[in-house]
Amino acid sequence: MSRKTASDDTPGPRKRVPAPRREPLALPPATVPAGPASDDITEELEEAYWSVYDGAAAKATVGQLLARLPRIVRQIGQLAWQADRPATVAVVVLQLVSAAMSAFGLAASVAVLHQLFAQGPTPDKVRSAVPQILLVVAFLSARALLEAGVAVAQARVTPKIRTALESDFLQLTAHVRLEVVDDSDWHDDAYRANDRGLFYARQIVGQVVAMASAFLGLIGTAGVLTVLHPLLLPLLPLSVLPVGAAAVRTARARFHSFKRWNALQRRVRVFSWLLLDRDSAAELRADTAQRALLDEHHRLTTRIAEEDTRLGVSAALLTLAGRGLGGVGAGITYTALGAMMIAGWLPLAAGAGAVIAIQVSQTSLTRFVDVAHLVYEHAMWVTDLLDFQERCRTLQPRRCKRTAPESVKTVSLRNVSYTYPEKETPALKDISMTLRAGETVAFVGLNGSGKSTCSRLIAGLYDPQEGVVLWDGVDAADLDTESLQRRVATVLQDPVHFPFSALANLTVSRGTLTEADPQRALDAARASGAEEVIAELPGTWQALLSKRFRGGQELSAGQWAKVAVARGLYKNAPVLLLDEPTASMDPRAEHDVYRAVLRDKLRDDQITVLISHRLASVVECDRIYVFDDGQITESGSHQELMALGGDYAQMFTLQAAGYQSASAAPGSEAGAVHE
Numbered sequence: 001m002s003r004k005t006a007s008d009d010t011p012g013p014r015k016r017v018p019a020p021r022r023e024p025l026a027l028p029p030a031t032v033p034a035g036p037a038s039d040d041i042t043e044e045l046e047e048a049y050w051s052v053y054d055g056a057a058a059k060a061t062v063g064q065l066l067a068r069l070p071r072i073v074r075q076i077g078q079l080a081w082q083a084d085r086p087a088t089v090a091v092v093v094l095q096l097v098s099a100a101m102s103a104f105g106l107a108a109s110v111a112v113l114h115q116l117f118a119q120g121p122t123p124d125k126v127r128s129a130v131p132q133i134l135l136v137v138a139f140l141s142a143r144a145l146l147e148a149g150v151a152v153a154q155a156r157v158t159p160k161i162r163t164a165l166e167s168d169f170l171q172l173t174a175h176v177r178l179e180v181v182d183d184s185d186w187h188d189d190a191y192r193a194n195d196r197g198l199f200y201a202r203q204i205v206g207q208v209v210a211m212a213s214a215f216l217g218l219i220g221t222a223g224v225l226t227v228l229h230p231l232l233l234p235l236l237p238l239s240v241l242p243v244g245a246a247a248v249r250t251a252r253a254r255f256h257s258f259k260r261w262n263a264l265q266r267r268v269r270v271f272s273w274l275l276l277d278r279d280s281a282a283e284l285r286a287d288t289a290q291r292a293l294l295d296e297h298h299r300l301t302t303r304i305a306e307e308d309t310r311l312g313v314s315a316a317l318l319t320l321a322g323r324g325l326g327g328v329g330a331g332i333t334y335t336a337l338g339a340m341m342i343a344g345w346l347p348l349a350a351g352a353g354a355v356i357a358i359q360v361s362q363t364s365l366t367r368f369v370d371v372a373h374l375v376y377e378h379a380m381w382v383t384d385l386l387d388f389q390e391r392c393r394t395l396q397p398r399r400c401k402r403t404a405p406e407s408v409k410t411v412s413l414r415n416v417s418y419t420y421p422e423k424e425t426p427a428l429k430d431i432s433m434t435l436r437a438g439e440t441v442a443f444v445g446l447n448g449s450g451k452s453t454c455s456r457l458i459a460g461l462y463d464p465q466e467g468v469v470l471w472d473g474v475d476a477a478d479l480d481t482e483s484l485q486r487r488v489a490t491v492l493q494d495p496v497h498f499p500f501s502a503l504a505n506l507t508v509s510r511g512t513l514t515e516a517d518p519q520r521a522l523d524a525a526r527a528s529g530a531e532e533v534i535a536e537l538p539g540t541w542q543a544l545l546s547k548r549f550r551g552g553q554e555l556s557a558g559q560w561a562k563v564a565v566a567r568g569l570y571k572n573a574p575v576l577l578l579d580e581p582t583a584s585m586d587p588r589a590e591h592d593v594y595r596a597v598l599r600d601k602l603r604d605d606q607i608t609v610l611i612s613h614r615l616a617s618v619v620e621c622d623r624i625y626v627f628d629d630g631q632i633t634e635s636g637s638h639q640e641l642m643a644l645g646g647d648y649a650q651m652f653t654l655q656a657a658g659y660q661s662a663s664a665a666p667g668s669e670a671g672a673v674h675e
């Protein structure tokens with residue numbers, strides 16, 4: 001499509017008014033499932049972004065699981081080391097000493113048995129065992145103290161890891177380039193890292209410590225058995241491995257079930273949110289849709305209850321099977337022990353000590369298996385979070401020494417094209433324009449024609465794939481991105497409702513919630529029409545604009561729009577972009593805003609870009625750009641474009657005719673208002 005300016009040869013007025021091009025929509029089906037219909041809910045959710053690692057521990061072989069554990073311990077150790085070195089050293093040292101105390105306690109117990117099984121009268125045997133008994137008490141007390149020390153050090157390091165990971169995560173994600181946020185894959189990854197990665201990162205230190213403690217317990221008892229008699233060591237696996245095998249099966253069943261449970265739980269939460277949420281409350285009641293949502297909620301919670309019961313029963317059966325197998329193994333071990341004692345290889349006391357050591361080992365192994373599965377699976381989420389953070393580091397905005405100027409004379413676009421990620425057709429094609437200080441220009445055109453995209457390129461939120469954006473002749477790609485964004489104030493049709501005070505809702509545009517320029521705030525509020533809104537609030541400037549907090553106020557959409565315009569004006573930037581900011585304002589407020597940005601400018605050298613569908617509001621702009629399908633098809637002043645008789649003239653005449661016919665109609669609303 002060729003671009004026309006007011007100086008082009010003008011064809012005669014066209015009869016057509018531009019309209020969007022679209023395919024007709026097919027009829028929808030008569031019935032739709034409210035939720036997943038099939039019995040296995042995980043089928044359709046197999047590839048869901050938030051569940052990719054669910055059940056990983058159930059799928060891995062024991063070998064894979066064991067092979068990965070050292071790497072995980074090292075990774076979590078590094079996180080702990082970065083978060084708090086002294087506490088990390090304390091956890092490791094105290095835990096090793098505590099495991100040694102357990103082993104010494106066991107060895108001392110065997111020594112007590114030696115004394116008790118020795119020849120001689122019982123009172124004498126008990127008396128001579130007292131020092132060993134005191135030693136057992138001392139070892140066990142030391143172990144209890146050391147374990148308390150581990151817990152204290154762990155309590156110091158865990159919150160630090162969590163805080164560090166969380167603030168890194170938010171710092172990185174809040175700064176990635178806007179086009180990255182538009183990418184749905186990145187979005188999914190971010191939600192997964194936030195939902196699952198950060199959640200498990202909070203637990204994993206404790207789990208790694210518990211796993212290490214169980215492992216060291218196993219090593220300690222194996223050492224004691226070796227000291228009692230080297231032949232006892234090969235007997236140990238015989239009694240503990242069946243128990244371990246049952247623990248592996250139980251843990252896997254739990255993880256497999258968790259995947260199903262989690263899938264159901266997420267669905268349930270969607271319905272709970274809708275039933276509880278303030279935003280959906282009015283529509284839900286007006287549609288009397290509560291019953292339908294409650295029915296679906298009930299259907300899903302019933303399935304969760306069934307899943308819980310299924311898991312409980314299968315865990316009980318597996319544990320029973322494990323105990324049975326363990327019992328067989330223990331039987332073989334004890335028979336071998338008996339044979340060794342009869343043969344005189346092992347004293348009676350050592351045999352009794354071995355029985356105790358084997359039982360302790362079984363408990364340690366079961367704990368190890370349980371926690372190792374948790375660690376294996378949860379570490380996948382933590383690694384996923386860390387990988388995601390690494391990726392975000394590469395997606396940060398450009399940082400360079402050269403910054404955007406405090407004030408700007410021209411911003412020019414030269415043959416700029418831009419295509420959104422995942423899109424095939426460009427949103428902007430070969431756009432060129434020059435905006436000058438003090439000018440107000442308007443972007444008009446159909447929905448989806450590229451107006452907002454163009455304003456975002458000017459704001460430095462996107463970089464063009466082709467062409468350049470020049471700030472006073474300097475390629476914006478050579479300027480520090482954040483410095484550029486600080487020079488542009490953007491007001492959008494659906495502004496963020498910041499749950500802060502009215503004043504902070506303005507100051508946030510200058511990157512602070514706590515420091516204000518009072519005069520500038522008042523000027524911005526006056527110019528935008530927010531003055532009346534804020535003056536009526538209890539607490540005025542300090543009023544909290546959120547019903548989510550005690551004493552908070554709720555504003556109407558139009559009032560929020562005024563606050564958003566005030567925020568844009570408060571920024572006092574050399575470039576002001578207004579993307580349909582008045583769509584929800586009443587006609588008077590809209591008129592006031594346009595007067596403020598078009599005539600009574602707070603800053604004379606400001607470049608103002610106004611995007612609007614209400615063409616009456618752009619009449620006074622210095623220049624109007626008409627967008628169609630990603631291109632500029634016409635440009636000029638209102639008078640020039642009307643004289644051109646192109647798309648703009650058609651659209652303007654159509655809107656004006658609408659108003660004229662409404663006001664001309666006898667008994668029309670417009671007429672009634674004026675009566």
Ligand SMILES: Nc1ncnc2c1ncn2[C@@H]1O[C@H](COP(=O)(O)OP(=O)(O)OP(=O)(O)O)[C@@H](O)[C@H]1O
Pocket residue numbers: 182420421423427445446447448449450451452453454627
């Ligand atoms: N974040 C995005 N990701 C992918 N495509 C987008 C995105 N934003 C806009 N688009 C697409 O780019 C094209 C131009 O959109 P843009 O929002 O710039 O149009 P617009 O003229 O401002 O529309 P409207 O008048 O409805 O605000 C449209 O096809 C739109 O679907």
